[in-house]
Amino acid sequence: MTGTKYIVVVLFLALALLDGSISSRAQGESELLASTTAQWWQYALSIPTNVNPLVDTTGADCMVGQRDPIWFLEGIFPGGTTTRTCAVPAGEWLFFPVINSVQINAPGVCGQTDSLNVAQLRSLAAPLIDSATNMHVKVDGKSVKNLIRIKSDVFATAFPEDNIFNAPCGGGPGTVPPGIYSPSVDDGYYVLLSPLSIGNHTLHIHAESIGGFMLDVNYSLTVVPVQLK
Secondary structure (H helix, E strand, O other): OOOHHHHHHHHHHHHHHHHHHHHHHHHHHHHHHHHHHHHHHHHOOOOOOOOOOOOOOOOOOOOOOOOOOOOOOOOOOOOOOEEEEEEEEEEOEEEEEEEEEHHHHHHHOOOOOOOOOOOHHHHHHHHHHOOOEEEEEEOOOEEEOEEEEEEEEOOEEOOOOOOOOOOOOOOOOOOOOOEEEEEEEEEEEEEOOOOOEEEEEEEEEEEEEEHHHHEEEEEEEEEEEOOOO
């Protein structure tokens, strides 16, 4: 994953600097972010529940599974409010969802009967995002404007035995069997932030949608210098 994410960022920056039409650059950036979104879910869903940053209510697990040069931040699964304190290495880009919806083909698991294709999964992911409202992201009290809707690349998902879907599906470890599930897709609004300056920062993420969904996450971030030898 490290190499892929490195290429994503390098190409993303190159696109911003190269001459060319705005539409071409936007299309290239969208394609790269679709790949990064898939990687975000592969990272998040592969981590056991007891150390999974998606269900972390303090920030103690925010470093689990991280790789250079993008640092993944999370909302709270499956919605709600939380406050986290997290240290981030200097120089890391920050990538995180404002609101997102993942759909995974898992026939015979958690109430799914038949196998679902990519088009069917995308149609299931869309309603929550189509209805998203009251979305905002603030860094140090200043609003971030570039909330980008991204439909992920199609990807495969690896679940450990103790995965975050066990409890919503009504049981403990093994309720959703460990293994590789495919295809999987995501739809959502995301932010890619350039590296923050060394020191303390605040990040506030908020979104609402149908069915009473609400997400409100506050981060206290400390950007820490990286010692290079």
